[in-house]
Ligand SMILES: *[C@@H]1O[C@H](CO)[C@@H](O)[C@H](O)[C@H]1NC(C)=O
């Protein structure tokens with residue numbers, strides 16, 4: 220099974236006095252879907268496409284000090300600028316040979332899971348990076364915690380298949396349709412060596428507990444017990460017909476003291492709740508440059524980005540000859556025409572549309588296109604409001620925001636004044 224997970228944690232500090240405290244950031248949407256992986260392939264285009272959640276300054280190479288400058292995060296607790304990423308899943312249509320990007324969202328869990336010794340659960344050290352899983356793994360080793368930590372769950376909200384082993388949580392993809400979609404799940408190792416924020420293989424500074432992958436005491440080599448991080452990537456496979464082999468993988472925070480919620484509801488955890496801003500999370504768009512290629516938002520693909528031919532069976536990964544060209548990097552935003560700059564988000568006209576001829580539904584709409592529609596009327600004025608009010612995704616660029624409900628993104632060109 221082909222599955223890797225990587226993450227970068229920033230300033231999230233959580234300390235609990237209650238053994239089973241946990242909290243969940245549910246339904247977190249991706250920030251960006253792109254071929255970048257700052258842990259495995261720093262500074263370059265990564266081998267496969269990732270779905271990335273969290274801080275808006277996710278980029279090819281960055282560190283803690285850069286990431287904390289993120290304007291926003293897709294995680295509702297805005298001071299949490301951590302990034303988490305996982306391989307994107309595609310639907311492969313065998314008759315047409317095409318790949319379609321399958322919509323994804325994440326549930327991120329922070330769990331307090333001490334073992335029999337009831338060790339102190341520590342906050343994540345600032346700047347920790349780690350990965351779980353192995354993109355080259357083809358065979359599940361049922362006695363390995365690292366392999367047990369990655370699982371798949373077929374969602375069937377009608378519970379029509381309760382008790383059927385073919386529908387249970389499992390180490391592999393399902394051989395049948397999942398009526399409510401599917402969850403790919405990963406449990407990160409929670410024992411830290413206490414010294415290194417990263418390691419050459421991005422794994423050895425961390426270890427799974429002695430008794431189990433998801434709870435237990437820490438081994439003497441990795442004595443510092445951290446909060447357990449578990450996340451679920453929800454994949455809407457139910458939107459596509461089931462054909463065997465048709466699901467293809469492409470391949471964080473502030474100081475929290477005594478956050479003792481035991482039902483997972485972050486809003487019951489005072490300091491986390493104070494920092495929740497769902498509007499900002501929903502409006503958050505990436506800030507940095509990404510590889511300039513279609514990962515499947517603008518059309519279906521005839522091949523997966525990178526060298527990722529369909530890989531069937533347990534043999535070695537197929538190679539590409541010739542190697543596909545590597546895209547250059549480009550701004551996530553369509554550059555504005557010369558002379559124009561963005562002032563912010565303003566309210567609509569009070570007696571009609573401020574812009575009568577521009578429309579968000581124009582399939583080519585970006586801010587650059589919008590700049591062609593000069594002037595506003597019907598009572599709209601040059602007073603900016605909260606940036607996150609302008610949260611609608613531009614039809615012509617999934618990584619850019621074009622106004623919002625009853626709001627307009629205001630662009631200005633002094634030479635046209
Ligand atoms: C499976 O995992 C166990 C525990 O980590 C290890 O001892 C064993 O060598 C692994 N088997 C294979 C075939 O890799």
Ligand SMILES: *[C@@H]1O[C@H](CO)[C@@H](O)[C@H](O)[C@H]1NC(C)=O
Nearest residue numbers: 580581582583584585588615
């Ligand atoms: C959008 O752009 C495409 C390609 O540049 C062009 O063919 C099409 O006419 C444009 N559509 C509109 C509504 O402007």
Ligand SMILES: *[C@@H]1O[C@H](CO)[C@@H](O)[C@H](O)[C@H]1NC(C)=O
Nearest residue numbers: 562601602603630631632636
């Ligand atoms: C709009 O307001 C901004 C900030 O106050 C100011 O810099 C800009 O010149 C104004 N633009 C127009 C077109 O009035």
